[in-house]
Amino acid sequence: MVDAQLRGRDVVDERVLAAMERVPREFFVPENLRDRAYDDAALPIGDGQTISQPYMVARICEALSLTGPEHVLDVGTGSGYQAAVIAELAEEVDTIERIPELAERARANLEAAGYGRVSVHVGDGSRGLPERAPFDAIAVAAAAPELPRTLYKQLEPRGRLVVPVGRRGMQRLEVIVRSPEGPAVLRSVPCRFVPLLGEEGF
Numbered sequence: 001m002v003d004a005q006l007r008g009r010d011v012v013d014e015r016v017l018a019a020m021e022r023v024p025r026e027f028f029v030p031e032n033l034r035d036r037a038y039d040d041a042a043l044p045i046g047d048g049q050t051i052s053q054p055y056m057v058a059r060i061c062e063a064l065s066l067t068g069p070e071h072v073l074d075v076g077t078g079s080g081y082q083a084a085v086i087a088e089l090a091e092e093v094d095t096i097e098r099i100p101e102l103a104e105r106a107r108a109n110l111e112a113a114g115y116g117r118v119s120v121h122v123g124d125g126s127r128g129l130p131e132r133a134p135f136d137a138i139a140v141a142a143a144a145p146e147l148p149r150t151l152y153k154q155l156e157p158r159g160r161l162v163v164p165v166g167r168r169g170m171q172r173l174e175v176i177v178r179s180p181e182g183p184a185v186l187r188s189v190p191c192r193f194v195p196l197l198g199e200e201g202f
């Protein structure tokens with residue numbers, strides 16, 4: 001997966017590549033799909049949701065520019081896979097999911113895969129996680145119609161927010177840096193994520 005789908009494309013951050021080599025993706029997919037765990041695709045995880053394509057997880061993690069000591073918020077826990085990859089790259093990880101059953105399964109997946117130190121929360125992640133803010137970086141694995149202002153405000157100065165922004169079915173991955181002049185926005189690859197539902201989502 002790492003050589004063919006990530007290195008073979010344009011993922012170059014060696015820390016991200018090593019993290020994705022270490023996290024056992026089969027722990028995060030339903031049992032009947034284990035033989036497809038390393039496919040170049042998003043896969044269903046129940047409740048109408050998906051575990052993201054490995055390439056998109058790598059792109060999001062690369063865009064976070066983590067070096068090790070950071071506190072990160074992962075919005076849209078899903079299976080917990082992306083939170084596990086982030087836990088390989090940063091000191092402290094909080095993740096938030098709006099569907100309680102998914103959060104419960106993600107907690108079990110993370111524990112079984114050896115990432116029990118990731119804190120899983122249930123709630124509307126479009127509003128961030130004020131009780132744990134500020135964050136050095138925030139990763140969103142669901143598409144927002146526009147820059148979620150509350151998430152931006154929960155960043156540390158120079159912190160990074162990585163979020164798919166656009167309409168339903170077609171977005172671009174945006175990388176937003178908190179700066180004194182206001183949000184500095186860099187645009188990355190086109191992408192297609194399930195919608196971020198909630199107060200600052202769709």
Ligand code: SAM
Nearest residue numbers: 051076078079081082098125126141196197198
């Ligand atoms: N990164 C996840 C993984 O590795 O399995 C996949 C995330 S899946 C593409 C998007 C997730 O975002 C879904 O589980 C969905 O329920 C969740 N979601 C959507 N809106 C949300 C919100 N406002 N707050 C928290 N989670 C939300």
